[in-house]
Amino acid sequence: MTIRRLAAxxxxxxxxxxxxAHAQVTQRNAQFRLPARYNFRFYHEYxxxxxxxxxAHFAHFSVxxxxxxxxxDATDAMSQLEEQIRLYVANPPRLEPPAEIIxxxxxxxxxxxxxxxxxxxxxxxxxxxxxxxxxxxxxxAAGERAIAYYLSNERAAFxxxxxxxxxxxxxxxxxxxxxxxxxxxxxxLWAYHWHHAAVYEAMMEPDSVARxxxxxxxxxxxxxxxxxxxxxxxxxxxxxxxxxGELWPAAAHIFDNLHMMHDVVxxxxxxxxxxxxxxxxxxxxxxxxxxxxxxxxxxxPPLPEGAHDHMPMEAMTIPTRLPDGRWLPQGHPQGRRPDMxxxxxxxxxxxxxxxxxx
Numbered sequence: 001m002t003i004r005r006l007a008a009x010x011x012x013x014x015x016x017x018x019x020x021a022h023a024q025v026t027q028r029n030a031q032f033r034l035p036a037r038y039n040f041r042f043y044h045e046y047x048x049x050x051x052x053x054x055x056a057h058f059a060h061f062s063v064x065x066x067x068x069x070x071x072x073d074a075t076d077a078m079s080q081l082e083e084q085i086r087l088y089v090a091n092p093p094r095l096e097p098p099a100e101i102i103x104x105x106x107x108x109x110x111x112x113x114x115x116x117x118x119x120x121x122x123x124x125x126x127x128x129x130x131x132x133x134x135x136x137x138x139x140x141a142a143g144e145r146a147i148a149y150y151l152s153n154e155r156a157a158f159x160x161x162x163x164x165x166x167x168x169x170x171x172x173x174x175x176x177x178x179x180x181x182x183x184x185x186x187x188x189l190w191a192y193h194w195h196h197a198a199v200y201e202a203m204m205e206p207d208s209v210a211r212x213x214x215x216x217x218x219x220x221x222x223x224x225x226x227x228x229x230x231x232x233x234x235x236x237x238x239x240x241x242x243x244x245g246e247l248w249p250a251a252a253h254i255f256d257n258l259h260m261m262h263d264v265v266x267x268x269x270x271x272x273x274x275x276x277x278x279x280x281x282x283x284x285x286x287x288x289x290x291x292x293x294x295x296x297x298x299x300x301p302p303l304p305e306g307a308h309d310h311m312p313m314e315a316m317t318i319p320t321r322l323p324d325g326r327w328l329p330q331g332h333p334q335g336r337r338p339d340m341x342x343x344x345x346x347x348x349x350x351x352x353x354x355x356x357x358x
Contacts, residue, residue: 031156033122034149038136042128045208049199049215050128052222054096055088056192057121060262061102061114063185067269068106071276072181082185089188089227096121106269109280112155113265113287119156120258123147124196127251131203132211143248150254157292158257160250162319162330163300165234165308168263170301171286174274178266186266187230193259194231195222197240204243233311234259236331249319249329256330257290313337 033039043050062081070077099114100107107114126146136142151157169175179186195218202214237252238245245252264286268279289298308316317335320328328335 031119031153033126034146036126036129036142036146038129038133038142039126040129042125042132042203045132046212046215049202049219051092051094052199052219053124053192053196054093055085056189056195057096058088058093058102059085059185059189059192060117061099061106063182063189064106064110064265064269065103067266068103068109068276068279072270072272075182078182078185082188085185085188089223110265110283113261113283116156116158116287116291117258117261119150119153120158120254123150123251123254126150127248128199128203131200134208140247143251147248147250147254151292154293155291158254158261159290159292159295159298160253161257161295161298162249162253163257163260163290164236164316164318164330165260165311166300166303167257167286167289168234168260168267169307170303171264171289172268172282174267174271174282175304176267178263178270181270188227189262189266190234191222191226191230194226194235194240196255196259197235197237197244198222200237200244201241204241204247233315234263236315238329238332238335239312239314242332242334245329245332246326249327252329252331253319261287261290 062085063078066074066077066081098118103114123146127143130136130139130142130146151160198218198221199215202218203211205211205214237255238249241252265283268274268282268286274282288294314333314335315331316338317328317330317332318338319330320332320335322328
């Protein structure tokens with residue numbers, strides 16, 4: 001082979017590899033949390049409460065990895081995973097590993113979603129830190145700065161719109177697959193969604209003594225009552241943390257959308273009707289629906305008829321503007337109840353279809 005032919009072959013291979021890499025490899029850029037002196041304050045002041053969340057993060061990503069490795073019908077493996085999760089609930093890990101450590105194979109097919117989840121867990125941590133640090137005098141302003149910084153990573157940030165349960169109940173044919181197939185693990189996950197909100201509300205107490213007492217009560221109730229008798233629906237942040245939701249309504253919506261995306265991924269991964277090769281694309285589609293970058297033109301799906309029948313009324317309240325210009329987020333107990341246009345869109349569409357689209 002002449003040098004000229006060898007050089008031409010190398011050039012062709014380089015172009016092929018470059019094109020494959022462009023088509024197949026996801027950019028793996030990362031952004032660190034907003035630098036601030038309050039960082040990690042929550043962990044140092046209330047280590048038991050801080051560590052109490054880590055089993056939830058382990059559970060979410062372990063479920064994804066299990067369903068990827070074992071396939072959607074993983075009853076035996078999921079039972080073993082449930083035992084491990086319950087051990088971590090009782091004895092939480094000291095640190096919170098990122099998604100790529102807990103679910104390395106799943107992260108390869110859904111890297112952007114794993115990054116968005118970890119990025120939002122970071123915002124969770126920073127707002128807990130702000131509430132835990134008595135040196136922060138204007139907590140509202142500090143929290144809004146942290147939220148703005150979070151939103152600056154707009155591809156990894158979840159929407160600040162209050163979607164409630166719409167995407168997890170109406171986003172696709174896979175909706176509610178996981179809760180029906182694996183109710184025990186799903187109950188633990190929803191118990192943790194309650195726990196996140198309840199800890200926020202405890203952190204709204206005015207001083208460290210009151211906060212510590214409230215946190216101890218939340219952790220006790222969580223272990224004694226909520227985990228053994230988990231919620232029958234995904235809790236909304238403002239429903240159980242109304243003072244927190246009123247202080248930072250955008251954050252309440254962000255966290256509800258994060259939790260909803262966790263459920264969406266569970267359902268997609270557990271649905272046998274979605275071929276393995278199609279799961280990554282469906283997860284990515286749903287992430288785009290709930291990204292902050294896309295919220296101005298996304299139209300939420302209609303809720304199936306009767307979707308809220310088993311939910312308390314406060315879980316149905318919609319974002320509500322107060323006379324002084326402040327907003328109460330989705331799910332706030334003092335928010336406005338939705339009218340029929342919000343609660344029965346699927347019935348309207350069915351009537352429209354039966355009448356031939358007239």
